[in-house]
Amino acid sequence: MLEFGWRKKEKSYTALIWLMFLSVLAGPFATAPVQAQEAVSxxxxxxxxxxxxxxxxxxxxxxxxxxxxxxxxxxxxxxxxxxxxxxxxxxxxxxxxxxxxxxxxxxxxxxxxxxxxxxxxxxxVLDTSHLVYAASNKKLRDKIDENVSLRQLLGDGFVVGVGAGISYGDGIDEIIQSYEGESVVIRHPTPNFIEPILSMIEMERVDFSLAPPWAITWLLLNEKLKPRDAKMPKVITHPFREASTKxxxxxxxxxxxxxxxxxxxxxxxxxxxxxxxxxxxxxxxxxxxxxxxxxxxx
CATH class of the missing domain: 3.40.190.10 (Periplasmic binding protein-like II)
Structure with a gap:
């Protein structure tokens, strides 16, 4: 009985030592998430x-x-x-x-x-440039589908309004430049071009422009796009084939x-x-x- 009792105590001491060792080992890892959260805060x-x-x-x-x-x-x-x-x-x-x-x-x-x-x-992660056009432009609207191409639209004679000195991304800039001499590209001289270009869409001087959807949202909510009369067209945005996705x-x-x-x-x-x-x-x-x-x- 005495031997059995000693062995029982020995096992208890061994288990206690292991628990102490594991708690010491786990301590830094247990607090790491808290420390990381504090560092971020x-x-x-x-x-x-x-x-x-x-x-x-x-x-x-x-x-x-x-x-x-x-x-x-x-x-x-x-x-x-x-x-x-x-x-x-x-x-x-x-x-x-x-x-x-x-x-x-x-x-x-x-x-x-x-x-x-x-x-x-x-x-x-935000959308990149979309086609921006008036819902009333039926001729252009009939050309818009899930596979619409900027190059094809310009090749068909539709006029795009863009900002001078603005880059729309690799590939898109090259397409625009390749049509510069064919009267289908109109550049607005100021970097803050979106509002005047949308006015040009309203007046039908251009068929469409290029801008990310958030830019149109920002303009509309800031009331920078103010209709001059009740005939202000509804602006639509749509992705096009050559633009990067996001x-x-x-x-x-x-x-x-x-x-x-x-x-x-x-x-x-x-x-x-x-x-x-x-x-x-x-x-x-x-x-x-x-x-x-x-x-x-x-």
Whole structure:
């Protein structure tokens, strides 16, 4: 009986030692998610004054996509003082270099990668350029289907209005340039071309323009597109064959050791299904005027 009792105690001590060892081993891993969440919550964010990611003026001021991105990553609204004011791209990169900051959504380019680290996973996925035309343009409307081609429309004599100095992406720019001398391409001289081009659509000086759907949403909700009379045509957007499907926006952080660690933490968050679902809902708000009115306007 004594031997049996000793062995029983010995097993209990052994089990206790193993439990203590496992608790010590698991300790850092158990707290890692909490520490990672705290690290993400302590990130200072910069707003890019680039619609629809960041909007600094008008009725949609402060209601850009960036707010939903930060909320999805944190799981709650950012704390006081954690989000800096809006800045244009030049000012933005100047600020990023001056301290430890992240921007919720920027298009990743090789040029920008010289100054910042980008997350591998996107924080917003938005439609690229669509055909923009008036519903009353029956001749053009009859040509629009799921396989509509920009090259074919220009070849058929339809006139496109575009902005001077604006790039619509590889392939699209080449198509536009190839038709420059055939009176089917009209360029507006200012970079802020969408509103005047839509007026040209209204006056039937051009058949269509090219713009992402969110840009039309932004214009309409800011009341920048004001009809001169009751005959203002309804504007329709439609994808076309040569356009890339989507534009991805990523978090960009200061290019130093801190930024590398921040991007790694954020990429881990961006693999979570609940975060991705929240980001998808956030981006869809900008896909139509109806969605934006329901979610953004008071």
């Amino acid at each position: 302590n990130i200072h964010w910069l707003k890019a004054d680039v619609p629809p990611i960041g909007i600094s003026s008008g009725p949609l001021a402060g209601k850009g996509v960036h707010g939903g991105i930060v909320k999805a990553l944190l799981g709650h609204e950012a704390g006081p003082g954690m989000v800096e004011g809006h800045a244009n791209i030049a000012r933005l990169f100047s600020l990023i270099k001056s301290g430890n900051y992240c921007v919720p959504g920027l298009i990743k380019t090789s040029e920008r990668e010289e100054f910042v680290y980008f997350t591998d996973h996107p924080t917003a 534009t991805n926006y990523h978090v960009a952080c200061t290019k130093n050791d801190w930024g590398r660690q921040a991007v790694a933490l954020l990429d881990e968050k961006l693999t979570r299904a609940d975060v991705q679902q929240a980001l998808d809902r956030n981006a869809r708000v900008w896909m139509s005027v109806k969605n934006a009115q329901e979610h953004l306007l008071d």
